[in-house]
Amino acid sequence: MPVDRTAAPERPIIIGVAGGSGSGKTSVVLEIIDRFGAEHVARLQHDWYYFDRSDVPPPERVHINYDHPASLETALLVTHLRQLRNNQPIQAPVYDFANHTRRPETVTIAPEPVIIVEGILVLAEAALRDLMDIRVFVDTDADLRILRRLERDIKQRGRHFDTVVAQYLDTVRPMHLEFVEPSKRYAHVIIPEGVQNVVAVDMLTTTIESIVSGGRPSGPPPIPVSPD
Numbered sequence: 001m002p003v004d005r006t007a008a009p010e011r012p013i014i015i016g017v018a019g020g021s022g023s024g025k026t027s028v029v030l031e032i033i034d035r036f037g038a039e040h041v042a043r044l045q046h047d048w049y050y051f052d053r054s055d056v057p058p059p060e061r062v063h064i065n066y067d068h069p070a071s072l073e074t075a076l077l078v079t080h081l082r083q084l085r086n087n088q089p090i091q092a093p094v095y096d097f098a099n100h101t102r103r104p105e106t107v108t109i110a111p112e113p114v115i116i117v118e119g120i121l122v123l124a125e126a127a128l129r130d131l132m133d134i135r136v137f138v139d140t141d142a143d144l145r146i147l148r149r150l151e152r153d154i155k156q157r158g159r160h161f162d163t164v165v166a167q168y169l170d171t172v173r174p175m176h177l178e179f180v181e182p183s184k185r186y187a188h189v190i191i192p193e194g195v196q197n198v199v200a201v202d203m204l205t206t207t208i209e210s211i212v213s214g215g216r217p218s219g220p221p222p223i224p225v226s227p228d
Contacts, residue, residue: 011085012042012115013211014131018123018183019138020176021067022148024194028138029118031195035205036212042084042112046119049073050095052102061100062163067175069121077117078127084111085131098158113212120176123183133211136204137187138194142173 015032019025033041049072053061065071073093080090091106122128123135146168153159184190191200 011087012111012113013133013208014081014085014115014117015134015136015208016122016128016132017116017118017136017138018120018180018187019194020140020142020145020180021120021172022145022152023138023140024148024196025118025120025138027195028136028191028201029116031201032114032116032205032208036114036208040112041114041116042109044077044080044092044109044115044117046072046074046077046117046122047097048093048095049077050100050102053100054102056100058099062167064100065171065175066100066167067120067171067179069124069179072119072121074121074125074127078131080109081115081117081128081131084109084115087111097153114208120180121183123186124179129186134204134208135186135188137184137190139184139190139192140194 017025017029051071051073083090089108089110092109094103094105094107096103123137150164153164154161189204191197195201
């Protein structure tokens, strides 16, 4: 789905994609990117903005609640989104999930017609919501989410099974109930079953295409809510 830059809106549109850990947010985001072309979409993950914990002894880092909003430097993400919206590139942080530290290097993210910000808490933060043109919540059953989280944290982030399970019981599940699940009410569109819900994803990408190709409407975009 090529983007017509000559007809693109004056500023990029910002799309927030939230949902529980392991809900399939990333699969939905990658599907959007695939349809529009990576060269037309800038992607940011809230996880990149975890505070650096290098000042905390390694044995104590595993006990920090990384699923609470206070664990993330959201103010920096807000600043970066504003820069991208003003067509300015940013230097995004790089986070080491195995050691819970922020690496010294950064990654340059250029402004594109479509900017996607992804994370479990992006709809729970009013400062982020206020910058979003489209707010999406990916809704998936808890049993599937925990299985996906186990696979991701062990294979991709170098974590151990016991620590992943302990973290899920101690913080992930309680924080999901306190912050993530309630944030669903702020979504323009809820996608049950994630990327497997082809109808909902088609509706979402069609709406994005209409905004990018036809220019920005005067009010909030007409987002269809997918049926359960």
